[in-house]
Amino acid sequence: MAFTIAFFGTQPYDETSFNERNKPFGFEFKFFKGHLNKNNVILTQGVDAVCIFVNDTADAEVIRIMAGNKVKLLALRCAGFNNVDLAAAAKYNIPVVRVPAYSPYAVAEHTVALMLSLNRKIPRAVWRTRDGNFSLNGLLGFDMHGKTAGIIGTGKIAKILIQILRGFGMNILAYDIYPDHNFARQHQVVYTTLDELYKASDIISLHCPLTEDTKYLINDYSISKMKDGVMLINTGRGQLIHTTALIEGLKSKKIGYAGLDVYEEESEYFYEDKSDRIIDDDILARLLSFNNVIVTSHQAFFTKEALENIADTTLNNIKDFINNKPLTNEVK
Template sequence: MKIVFFSAKPYDRDFFESCNEHYDFELEFWETHLGPHIADAIKPGTDAVCVFVNDKLTAEVIAVLAEKGVKIIALRCAGFNNVDLEAAKQYGIRVCRVPAYSPQAVAEHAVAMLLTLNRKTHKAYNRIREQNFSLSGLMGFNLFGKTVGVIGTGKIGAAFCKIMLGFGCKVLAYDPFENEQVRNFGVKYLPFHEVIKDADIVSLHCPLTPDNHHLISAASLSSMKKGVTLINTSRGGLIHTREVIDALKTGQVAALGIDVYEQEEKLFFKDLSTSIIGDDDIQRLISFPNVLVTGHQAFFTQEALTEIAESTLATVKALLTGDGVDEAAVLV
């Protein structure tokens, strides 16, 4: 049974090949992302394609996959906004994902971004390397006693809530599907507009859907406290980039940490250090001293990559054999 991987990096090969010792799939790794430009190159006999966040599984691509005899689209991530599920259903292709992989990895990265922006440790590091020991411009604030608004309380959001409660924060949350476990932590659920109105810090932990595209826009930003800190480790499309830039310019947003970006497929996971980047929005964001950008790094821990490989291969095998499928991992 053959699986072709797209958007594959050396670490993907390392973790999947190690895990595959227990499954004995034929694995083939392609560095290119999956889209209309490459779909036709997939050879007949491929049972599954394994894709990541910036691969584009449009109806056009899925039609080609079906023609090639591909039976499974396996996402090695939790989000699935880049897959046309209706087209997959129409062509009889199963779609699976990794519903939960080390939620602590993403939650801890969100906290790391928050602490870095607040206490300016990245700036302090560079100063000390230049033998500048001045504290001017490095002042932060105590997290203790601050109100944190968490949007989305699935496994990652729940892990983030627990960490922030440990700092002594008051945690408010919004999720259309409230999590009783999170409520038992001491988190208070409120409507979205009330959470963002009362929060000193807003952290996004929800999937991207048509209903919440540009959830953070000029309208919602104007409802937030002036000087709010905003963190996004979920999906770039949750934030209207240019309207957040406007809010940074006025001071409505005091600090922004993003591990995801609306147009990241053209940038992230690539070394562009010798290139001219034509994306004016990302260049503007990078120029702000109160903005921290990481390149979709939040998931990137040994534990998470191990769980992603194990979960993906186990689900693909179960779908191909019809034995012991984890329904939480299956989308179509």
């Protein structure tokens, strides 16, 4: 019998890309639109592996039930794994694999798109010209050349972003608990403390994983240390920013711009069409009311190349598991 994989939180593009890339593998797929949680984990009965995305929940209870259903492997089709109880997975001997780098170029390029759109007020300019208003009042931007970008986390995505921003002629400050000094020398990056980064940066971009140490890294206290009018960009994980503190920073003008591809309570909204409903999340609705905030729906990864890489890496992770090969992308 074919190895069976249950996919949760799927969209039409997931089905298309995985079905196309599955031809050499011959796995059997079951696609479920709902996010994995304790209420639908019963759907994992009779499958060999479960594949989830960023807004699915694989907590201890879900993993316990999956183990009882004889699920052998949990495959993440994303890089982050903060939605998985790794201790529970280890307890029930369910390996967890992920896609560590589906397209760092896609995320870095989207990060720059947010910066440029906010700086040059592209959305507002487009709305105006479509309405026949060609005034430039209120559209004033700034030269990014010569400004300072503070990059928190210097993994693959951040390194590509840094090279793009260096091409703009920006100065780069960086913070990482594991600094890459060789890269820093090659690209004129200065590693510094978080306090100094907050103080000196015109633009701050978040590229660190979500852990207990980084949860709400951006809060009232850290915002108070930033330059007045700073631009804050988050294409990492929503809970890196305390959203209420962000809103207060926007209201006080301490934060001049915010570009968010993620939101800490995004699972009820992102990847879904809610255009015919009132947004009953008051905090999200407040964010969307600011004309100096751009929110995109966790789409930074969303390129053709990234979808192909996600499918290929996920399916190869599963193939390695079946063949008892080392799991190079296992999360311990």
